[in-house]
Amino acid sequence: MPTITFATGNEGKLSEARQQLEPLGFEIDAYGGGYPEIQADTLEAVARFGLETLAGEVPEPFLLEDAGLFVDALEGFPGVYSSYVFGTLGNEGILSLLADTEDPSARFRSVIGFRVDGEEHTFVGEVEGTITEQARGSAGFGFDPIFQPREAERTFAEMSPEEKIELSHRSRALARLREHLA
Amino acid sequence: MPTITFATGNEGKLSEARQQLEPLGFEIDAYGGGYPEIQADTLEAVARFGLETLAGEVPEPFLLEDAGLFVDALEGFPGVYSSYVFGTLGNEGILSLLADTEDPSARFRSVIGFRVDGEEHTFVGEVEGTITEQARGSAGFGFDPIFQPREAERTFAEMSPEEKIELSHRSRALARLREHLA
Numbered sequence: 001m002p003t004i005t006f007a008t009g010n011e012g013k014l015s016e017a018r019q020q021l022e023p024l025g026f027e028i029d030a031y032g033g034g035y036p037e038i039q040a041d042t043l044e045a046v047a048r049f050g051l052e053t054l055a056g057e058v059p060e061p062f063l064l065e066d067a068g069l070f071v072d073a074l075e076g077f078p079g080v081y082s083s084y085v086f087g088t089l090g091n092e093g094i095l096s097l098l099a100d101t102e103d104p105s106a107r108f109r110s111v112i113g114f115r116v117d118g119e120e121h122t123f124v125g126e127v128e129g130t131i132t133e134q135a136r137g138s139a140g141f142g143f144d145p146i147f148q149p150r151e152a153e154r155t156f157a158e159m160s161p162e163e164k165i166e167l168s169h170r171s172r173a174l175a176r177l178r179e180h181l182a
Numbered sequence: 183m184p185t186i187t188f189a190t191g192n193e194g195k196l197s198e199a200r201q202q203l204e205p206l207g208f209e210i211d212a213y214g215g216g217y218p219e220i221q222a223d224t225l226e227a228v229a230r231f232g233l234e235t236l237a238g239e240v241p242e243p244f245l246l247e248d249a250g251l252f253v254d255a256l257e258g259f260p261g262v263y264s265s266y267v268f269g270t271l272g273n274e275g276i277l278s279l280l281a282d283t284e285d286p287s288a289r290f291r292s293v294i295g296f297r298v299d300g301e302e303h304t305f306v307g308e309v310e311g312t313i314t315e316q317a318r319g320s321a322g323f324g325f326d327p328i329f330q331p332r333e334a335e336r337t338f339a340e341m342s343p344e345e346k347i348e349l350s351h352r353s354r355a356l357a358r359l360r361e362h363l364a
Binding site: 036037038039046049074075076077079080081084085087088089093096097099100 | 218219220221228231256257258259261262263267269270271275278279281282
C-alpha cells in the first residue's frame with residue numbers, strides 16, 4: 001500500500017486524513033518533527049515555505065496543512081495567525097472587535113501543501129459563514145463556537161464531528177487532494 | 183572604517199542605526215533582500231531564525247531588528263505580529279479590545295540580532311508604558327498614537343523624532359549593541 005507522510009502533530013487532523021485517504025488505498029504516516037511557519041499574508045505562502053523546508057527531510061510524498069479564520073470586516077484578521085490570536089484574544093476578542101460591525105461575514109480556509117517527486121501542489125478548501133453574536137456550543141476547538149457555516153443553523157461547536165466533517169474547510173481541501181490522487 | 187550590514191528595507195531604522203553606530207567608527211550598509219520571519223512566541227526566536235537564514239548570504243558582521251507592542255491584558259497581543267495587526271485592526275482595534283479593561287499596561291520591545299564571525303547575539307530594548315484611551319498625535323508610525331511611555335505625558339506620536347529616540351525601545355536595543363561593539 002503506498003504511503004503518504006503527513007507532517008502534523010495534531011491527532012485530529014491525522015485521523016481526518018486517514019478517514020479520507022485510506023479508502024483510496026493509501027497509508028498515512030505521521031511526521032511529528034514540526035517545521036517553521038513563516039509570517040505571510042496567505043496560507044498558501046505558509047504551506048509552500050513548509051514544503052520547501054521539509055523537502056529532503058521527510059520522505060515523499062508528504063503533505064502538511066494550515067488553516068485559518070478570515071473575517072471580512074477585519075481585513076481578513078486573524079487569518080494565518082488564527083492559532084496565536086485564539087490563544088491570546090480568544091473568541092471573546094473576535095466578538096468584541098465585531099461589536100459595532102454590520103457585516104459578520106467570515107470564512108474558514110484550509111490549505112494542504114503536497115510534495116511528490118519534487119513537485120509541489122496546494123489544495124484549498126473553504127467554508128463561508130458568519131461570526132455569531134455570541135459563542136455557542138462546546139464541541140470542536142478554536143473559533144468553532146463563533147462560526148456558523150452558511151449552510152447551517154448551528155455553529156461548528158454545536159455539531160457532531162461527522163456533521164462538521166461534511167462542511168469543513170479541511171475536509172474540502174482533503175477532497176481536492178483525493179481527486180488529485182485518484 | 184569597518185562596515186556592518188543592516189538587513190532592513192526600512193529607511194527610518196537605517197538612519198537611526200547610522201546615527202547611533204557611526205560615531206563609534208562603523209559604516210552601516212543596507213541589505214534590502216529581506217528574509218523570512220517565522221511565526222513564534224518571541225521576537226528573539228524571529229531574530230535568530232533570520233540570522234540563520236541570512237548567514238552565508240549577507241556579509242558579516244550583519245544585524246537585523248524586529249519589534250512589537252505587547253499588551254499585558256491581551257496576553258502579549260499583538261506581540262510579534264504587531265505589523266500585521268496594525269495593518270488589519272489598526273489602533274482602533276487595540277482600543278476596542280481594551281475598552282473594558284482596567285489595566286492598560288503595555289511595552290514596546292525591540293530585538294536586534296547580530297552575527298559576527300559565525301557567532302550570534304541578541305540585544306533587547308524595552309520601553310514600559312500604557313495604552314491611551316484614545317489615539318493622540320500624528321508623528322511616528324504604527325501604534326505610536328496609542329502608546330504613552332511611563333516616563334512621558336505624551337504618546338510617541340506626539341513627540342519629535344529626537345524625543346522619541348531618547349525613550350524608544352529600538353534605540354535602547356541599539357545602545358546594547360553599541361556597548362557590545364565598544
